[in-house]
Amino acid sequence: MGACHWCEYNELCGGSRARARALTSDYMAAEPHCVLGEEVMNRHLRDLAEKEKAMS
Numbered sequence: 182m183g184a185c186h187w188c189e190y191n192e193l194c195g196g197s198r199a200r201a202r203a204l205t206s207d208y209m210a211a212e213p214h215c216v217l218g219e220e221v222m223n224r225h226l227r228d229l230a231e232k233e234k235a236m237s
């Protein structure tokens with residue numbers, strides 16, 4: 182679920198799996214049209230990268 186997996190609003194939102202599939206061909210991709218906007222999505226992606234870096 183990309184950034185949606187780490188999103189603090191995941192349990193409320195989760196992102197649209199249908200929209201992710203339609204626009205990226207990957208239903209597990211991050212929601213392409215995050216309701217919180219690009220700035221929030223970019224913050225989630227940065228947080229995800231930092232978490233993955235810390236785990237490696």
Ligand code: SF4
Pocket residue numbers: 184185186188189190191194195196197212214215216217222225
């Ligand atoms: S679509 Fe946006 S608000 Fe919803 S879970 Fe994904 S990152 Fe979070």
